Amino acid sequence: MKSTINAKDVAKLAGVSQSSVSRVYFEGAKVSKKTRQKVLAAAEELGYRPNEFARSLITNRTKIIGLVMKGVQNPFYPQVLTQFTASFKKFGYSILFVHTNSDEIQTEDIETLLNYNVAGVVITDATMSLNVAESFRANQIPLVFFNRKLSRSNFYSVCCNNLSAGRAIAEYLIAKGSKDMAYISGNENTSTSQEREEGFSEVVTQHNLNFKKYSSDYTYEGGYKTTLAIMEEEALPSAFFVANDIMALGVMDALRKKEIQVPAQVKVIGFDNIGMSSWPAYELTTWEQPIEKMVEETVTYLLAEMIDYTGTAEAVEVDGVFVERKTT
Amino acid sequence: MKSTINAKDVAKLAGVSQSSVSRVYFEGAKVSKKTRQKVLAAAEELGYRPNEFARSLITNRTKIIGLVMKGVQNPFYPQVLTQFTASFKKFGYSILFVHTNSDEIQTEDIETLLNYNVAGVVITDATMSLNVAESFRANQIPLVFFNRKLSRSNFYSVCCNNLSAGRAIAEYLIAKGSKDMAYISGNENTSTSQEREEGFSEVVTQHNLNFKKYSSDYTYEGGYKTTLAIMEEEALPSAFFVANDIMALGVMDALRKKEIQVPAQVKVIGFDNIGMSSWPAYELTTWEQPIEKMVEETVTYLLAEMIDYTGTAEAVEVDGVFVERKTT
């Protein structure tokens, strides 16, 4: 059964004890230069590679981060995935990727994460029932909700400043002279859609104006269909605030189909600043989510918690940036 | 140090031996119904979960698949990632996600995969030097190149029928009356771009026609810039065959910017059939890559190799489908 080279083999060749071999590969352990050299030489010759499973078994910790994602269709998320992978890699952590279809992550989806005793977990774009989340706490596995807040929860979350972004966007549109605006929401049970709307609504109301709200689902098709439906049944507003970019592109394509001029007849503002927003076919005004900073916040927290678990709950918000293009 | 429940704890509570507990959780082992029930009841009460690391240590195998990806910017790849994750999940395998920036995967990128002794590896959209690939063979870890062929290699690869797709596209354009066509390539060192061009070229030559070739890079920006440059310096061809969809969208946006009518003045054909191709702003004619079937081929091969490693090399090709829309 034994097929691979182990520390014992290396020890024999190097003429040292197995413990010494182990110490060479264990960060923080003390070994003399001479021993280290002998071990490394022998290891090189034999092609030795420490067995991660034996390590994890004994240290009870891993260098694996569980990353749970939903809806990879939105180009925002591949970016997030890439950033996390790159960022964790710097610290020697690998990514166990879990994809879920449902808005609320199911127990079976995260069973794997517990089985592999991951060092930390990032949940993007999805929520999970509190008692599932609690099972991570019970195992002292730090957990971050990325781009989602759980209401009434005591878990750490990292988001963009959705509320003030919503406010800023309303201020901007009103300053541009819009009086009858509309909000096209994402999935209504998401904190992101709710907060963007809330901030928007607040400012609109302050100015004694109203806005219509249309419910959609964060997808291109959703934005497209919602807009077509609006055009069939009622007058267009002077501006759409759309809960994310990919939907906003659908909105624009629907308007284009009916030959409505943007921004002359209708203004459109999205959210995220995905790559496509700057494509000449769209040139979408939007609110940029600072992915890099958001990822950094998440990684920093997780690394700290891995060293000394506290289970602190906090709802971190990172400031985004308004990006003005040609749709407003 | 001992914080979690182990098989011994369960054994004690259930009044059986630790071996029996192990057998309940080890597929294929024989246990009586009575024992199983006692064990499961005790495990439930204690919240027992078998330690994957101890398992892997002893069996010398894992339920982890290494998935190496490059260029998640192209929406084709998130789809691939999702499919693989879903497909492997059915068989109890998890995905260790590795992202690489370079066309050729570096040793350090795959160090992790060897350290975790993954059960199998999928490399998408990238190549690796043969001696890096050989280190997987040395460890009897099955490996598939997905959507890439390695020339002169003896590794398994799964691709779309790029060559015949290129031919079919040339036939189609010629039948439509195109005489002066152009091919916009992806990164020239990729087998996919080469084969699509080769098939295309073959048929064009058979018809005693010529085509121009422009070199690009598989990105939206590449397609956009390449097309702008063409328009500045020379006459437009009557049709573009573009090596992938995301570039083709860039081509279309460049044409749109100069108010060139598609397909009236220029026809455009892409490759992949990504979601955006069907957007009203584009309605791109393209060649659909059968992701599902390609993933299935890959998974089937890997699962078989995990049971009985042979290291068979084969270049599997899965048939794609021509999708006609409004750009031709």
Add this chain to the structure above:
DNA sequence: CTGAAAGCGCTTACAG
């Protein structure tokens, strides 16, 4: 700084 030894939580021949 180094080595011998215990032990992490499992699987798996081996007896019974």
Add this chain to the structure above:
DNA sequence: CTGAAAGCGCTTACAG
């Protein structure tokens, strides 16, 4: 079918 025991490849007190 079940249990006692060996062993997977490491880390880590404990002596020296």
